[in-house]
Amino acid sequence: MPILGRFTTVNHSIMARKRLFFTVRRLFHGCGGMAAIRWLRRENLSILMYHKFPEDTSALDRQCHYLRHHYHVISMSSVASALRSGSPLPDYSVAITVDDGHRSFYENAFPVFRKHQLPVIVNLTTGPIDAQSWLWFDRVSYAFINSPLQAVTLPSLRMGDGLEAPWRNTVEDVVLEGAERRPRLADEWMERMKSFPDSTMRQILSELESCLEVSLPSKPPGPYAVLDWEQVKIMARSGIDFGSHSVTHPILTRLTGLAQVEQEIRGSKGRIEAVLDRPVAHFAFPNGQPEDISDEVLRVVRDAGFITAVTTSGGQVQRGDNPYLLKRISCKPVMPDYQFRQHVAAFRVR
Ligand SMILES: [Zn+2]
Structure with a gap:
């Protein structure tokens, strides 16, 4: 042929x-296939996890409408009470969490969740809010997307397990052509950076920006902007709950010593409590994969007085699950309606 x-x-x-x-x-x-799946899993809880929100909220509006009509959306405090007492949650329960604390939540998503009267908890990274500065992973993304170069030589960061390795020893030639390629490269380098101790990771970050010939604006622009405390207070008065997501969004197991872990967890909790004058009871692990959560980290979270902690491991929560290792389901405010419905029911979610 x-x-x-x-x-x-x-x-x-x-x-x-x-x-x-x-x-x-x-x-x-x-x-009615989805209705059958929802019915089979009606006793499980789906904790949804969002991050940034685009200006166009039409898909988010449909998602909220769907949740209002097909699920019981409950607060994380109701989740905590049920898990502690062992009593069942209402059938078809869902909780909504938003991580990191970007300004796009206040500007775009908050009016939509308020319109539908859905309880939401926003887990704040307090350091960037205090300094009105960057979350570290947004710096990586910005640098790759805004580099004036078409090709660059970068440290490859592929040295064994990366823990004590001289990470500058190997380099990689990278082509930056193509708008779609750059966010993918940013994600790839971000993943590689996560295997290093936090202090080394921050050195790598500066080196990457210099290799990519990008100078960062002091205030993160557009989708990278973070909330300010006034916005947090306004939303708290309108019923939004706030949880802690650490001070600087490190991978807690990559910090050096217990004092740093304590500072990240207790420091963030104390800061939000001081601003809002109310207890902060819920924690979200930065990065949140099983390898990012050690027994020591769990103990600090419990001892700090949190009553739940959410991870980024995918799946639903069942009766009897550990309230400090709650699974979530990643949702995007732009995903097609059919896919959102599948995700909420934990159907075909990887
Ligand atoms: Zn996060």
């Missing part, structure tokens, strides 16, 4: 498979 003919046949078979997949999905949703 000529090459072009073979290519066309392969292309047709991919398109046929896609069409079949769309048809099956439409039939599944149209015939």
